[in-house]
Amino acid sequence: MQFTLFEAVIWSLVIVLAIIIVILIFYLKILRRNIRVKEKNNIKYREKIEKLLIEYIYAEEEGELLSKKQKAIIKQFKKGLVSKRKRIIITETFLQLDQQVAGHMIEQMNSLYKKIGLLNYAIKKLRSKQWHIVAIGIKDLRHFKVKRVRSSISKLINHHREEVRREAHLYFIELFGFEGLNFLDNLKVPLSEWDQILLLGEVENFEYDETLDLKKWLESNNDYVVLFVLNIVKLFNRLETKDTLIDLLQHKNAEIRIKTIDIITHFEILEAKEFIIQRFSEISDKEKVAFFKYLEKVAEIEDAMFLIEHVNNNNFEIKHRALKILKRVDVNLYNKLEKNSEDAEYNRIIDYLDVSYGV
């Protein structure tokens, strides 16, 4: 049987492809086997490390710096650190327990972390050229409360990757409390909303510190710092910042102005009322709405004429709040208002306030 050239090429290709497929099948089989073996070894090593860690914690003997058993366990940990895979497992195991237990055990774990040399590996990570390694390094140092690397981490607060910055900021707040907030002095980059939520979550746990000077951060050139500190002012009711808050009503950033009105509303600062009324025509609609929310809390009968000016405002929310506040502060004047208008929204609000409101 003789093949044409074309048929010969096709058959050769089929044979070559079949060989490649067979090789690939074997390769995948070996690969899968290796992954399974590796996973099995990891589980086995993890179990060993967990057991060693618990044994170390309970092997403490009164009056002795380190018991014989503890010294032997440290040796075993150190042996594992040479391998990167084992080092990762050891760190993960430490972190897994670090968040779950309290008191003396945490101190024991932190000291073990340093004794076995994991601390040096974490410090080395800070010098890595890969940003994610740097972030992991800071996270490890934060979890194990290593304060002596403060100056190295302070250089990372303006890192170009937000993941690294976030870890650096959390490091300062978690380890140094209110004092850690001083990193805000040198912050040149944005603080995202998520970052602010994370940081506020930590700040909430702080003991109240009256001596903390928030004013300097309310005057920061970094708008994100101002916004973040406004949240702290509200959280800890720092009313002594009142004058700075009134100054912030003229800030160039609209978001800060709105947030400031929100804080002023929270504190019910009366001095801000006249200040905003005088500038009312210049401020944005969002600020106007925020101001009417403030008036809901602080308006009095002498504000009735200002409210009358806005009962026909084009903005529904302003119109609604103006009528509602007017009814509260000066019901006689409110009753004298025309109850029927060409503006359907106005009629609906009046109807709501007169008939349904409060029912």
Next chain:
Amino acid sequence: MSKKKIVLAEDNSVLSLLLKFRLEKDGHHLLMAKNGKEAIELIENENPDLILTDIMMDYVSGLEVISHVRNKLESKTPILVFSSSGQEEMVLKAFNLGANDFMSKPLSPNELSIRVKRMLL
């Protein structure tokens, strides 16, 4: 005196090992569950004297474990729940379902040991 049987349902393997070590030192017999499903199986088969359970677990949560013990098995076995910060509402639900006590994480194993002793009286 026979050892008291305690079911410990906790998905953090290191923590559960640590608590097991501590409570076994106190002379208890620990039955370990990695999730709520395993905990329910152990409770049904072993009829423990005390149940310690985390609130958040895979497959079946701690709340479901409590509900199963109190409503389906109609058992009065004391239950202590572990919660993390931010799970206050879950703790209230746990009490409504019939939990007897709670401890928030991070845990103090010594405090747990005292509470366990008190609950087993």
